[in-house]
Amino acid sequence: MHVPQLEDDYVMPLAQAAALQRRLAEQVLLQPLAGPVRHVAGVDVSSEWHGSLLSAAVVVFRYPELTVLETAYAVHESAFPYVPGFLSFREIPALLKAFAQLRQVPDVLFVDGQGITHPRRLGIAAHLGVLLDLPAVGVAKSNLYGRWQTPQRPGEHTPILDPKTGETLGAALKSKARSLPILISAGHLITHQEALTLVQSMLQGYRLPITTRAAHDAVNAYRRECKRTGTATEGPEAAT
DNA sequence: GCGACAG
């Protein structure tokens, strides 16, 4: 699919990156989905220990069947270190490369990390959603910003609130018994309610939705295969 | 100054 090209590999001083986040956050639209959801995608990035060579994967599923339709991969050397609050500047260049290899345009993206639950309202899901102009949801395993009451019963969810404004930023969902809640927040072109409902429909008894699990598995298999063969074959991969 | 801190 067609993706925007970034300049200078997205490397810039943190103050400039923060300014860009505030500008892009103004473009975020949390409105109901514009059409039916027929294809959902899980996206993930992985790297080696203290490594800057990132691997990215996008796994597209048919919805609601939840069968894999296509997987795309890419590798990218990132010059941006991991800094809490600026994760997207490190991972998005690798992700855009993977999306450039993708043929089926997904209806909703599910990203590892935050949506608008971010100090400047631009977690990686919101950032990616705005750049690609696609609905995007953040599914995080731990907290970055915001406060919430711990949901107790499986299936129970509580609102994530902005400590400064009281605004609802997302939801903490007790997706599975004896597991920490997952943090779900809309990123772009979707509502918090729609994001929550879609995630719940993809749990299959696990803590994380199948999109997240599959993207994580795919990107790690890809990274280890690249290391084993010393190659970096990329491109779309059809699936059954 | 101190604590918090997605992946």
Added chain:
DNA sequence: ATCTTGTCGC
């Protein structure tokens, strides 16, 4: 995030 297998507990 990542290196690694089994093992303990609900």
